[in-house]
Amino acid sequence: MPVSMCNKDILYMRTALEEAKLAFDHDEVPIGAILVHKDTGDIVSRASNKTIEMSDPTAHAEILCVRQLCKTLKVQRIPDYNLYVTLEPCPMCAAALSYARLNKIIFGASDLKSGGLTSDIALYEYPQIHHKPDLVSGILEEECRTLLQKFFQQKR
Amino acid sequence: MPVSMCNKDILYMRTALEEAKLAFDHDEVPIGAILVHKDTGDIVSRASNKTIEMSDPTAHAEILCVRQLCKTLKVQRIPDYNLYVTLEPCPMCAAALSYARLNKIIFGASDLKSGGLTSDIALYEYPQIHHKPDLVSGILEEECRTLLQKFFQQKR
Numbered sequence: 574m575p576v577s578m579c580n581k582d583i584l585y586m587r588t589a590l591e592e593a594k595l596a597f598d599h600d601e602v603p604i605g606a607i608l609v610h611k612d613t614g615d616i617v618s619r620a621s622n623k624t625i626e627m628s629d630p631t632a633h634a635e636i637l638c639v640r641q642l643c644k645t646l647k648v649q650r651i652p653d654y655n656l657y658v659t660l661e662p663c664p665m666c667a668a669a670l671s672y673a674r675l676n677k678i679i680f681g682a683s684d685l686k687s688g689g690l691t692s693d694i695a696l697y698e699y700p701q702i703h704h705k706p707d708l709v710s711g712i713l714e715e716e717c718r719t720l721l722q723k724f725f726q727q728k729r
Numbered sequence: 730m731p732v733s734m735c736n737k738d739i740l741y742m743r744t745a746l747e748e749a750k751l752a753f754d755h756d757e758v759p760i761g762a763i764l765v766h767k768d769t770g771d772i773v774s775r776a777s778n779k780t781i782e783m784s785d786p787t788a789h790a791e792i793l794c795v796r797q798l799c800k801t802l803k804v805q806r807i808p809d810y811n812l813y814v815t816l817e818p819c820p821m822c823a824a825a826l827s828y829a830r831l832n833k834i835i836f837g838a839s840d841l842k843s844g845g846l847t848s849d850i851a852l853y854e855y856p857q858i859h860h861k862p863d864l865v866s867g868i869l870e871e872e873c874r875t876l877l878q879k880f881f882q883q884k885r
Binding site: 636640 | 780781783784785786787792795796799800802803804805806819820821824825828829842843845848849850852855857858
């Protein structure tokens with residue numbers, strides 16, 4: 574991976590982290606996401622997890638980003654976009670991102686226990702999941718994980 | 730299963746099928762769902778698949794029902810409700826219904842190839858999916874399947 578791409582990924586993940594911090598400030602599980610055009614690099618959508626605020630168990634940051642952009646573009650599929658998200662998507666989001674024909678998922682912290690990609694659920698390894706976005710992991714992993722740990726420590 | 734319960738299931742599935750037919754008439758994949766209170770039997774939410782109309786790849790009938798009811802009740806969890814849906818939920822919906830702490834899923838046609846429950850994805854068999862709604866399958870299976878087949882035959 575060229576250094577310039579790596580720097581870009583870090584920059585974008587910082588923006589996703591800003592969204593995660595907004596969630597933290599609103600007492601929501603601190604996860605944030607943004608959607609970026611794969612060629613122009615434009616940030617076209619950003620969201621923090623809002624399951625409590627919206628009274629919606631599906632209002633994860635990833636889903637909100639996808640809903641926002643699809644509504645704006647009046648489409649159901651967004652193959653020209655990459656998603657940056659602070660935590661590995663859960664199985665629900667992993668499936669939704671496949672249905673949306675997303676180009677690439679770049680995530681911060683892995684979720685080896687309950688994630689939809691690297692846990693033993695590993696949704697994209699099933700042949701019936703036809704579209705599998707490219708995956709990049711570990712961008713600002715430490716910062717993304719620390720924010721989540723801080724949140725759950727406060728809750729104990 | 731007592732006959733009276735069985736008759737009730739058929740009655741509710743007919744209502745879900747009405748929603749599926751609405752989807753068919755709007756050129757959407759014909760799947761419909763309703764949410765019913767597990768004790769009172771009141772139908773509290775109903776939806777047809779609207780991924781095209783809403784420009785939202787997550788706008789499956791099940792997800793729309795859950796969003797509607799959670800918004801009305803201002804909650805994220807609906808443990809007192811049963812979902813009737815004409816097709817076995819996909820992995821995205823199966824995960825969402827678990828997060829919503831749904832009581833029971835009653836579905837019409839099975840989706841042995843791509844479903845989230847009876848295909849080899851079988852999401853609820855993973856221990857990290859903490860809440861597993863009860864499952865009932867095969868209610869008005871033939872009618873539910875026939876409507877889907879008619880839709881896809883037209884598309885060829």
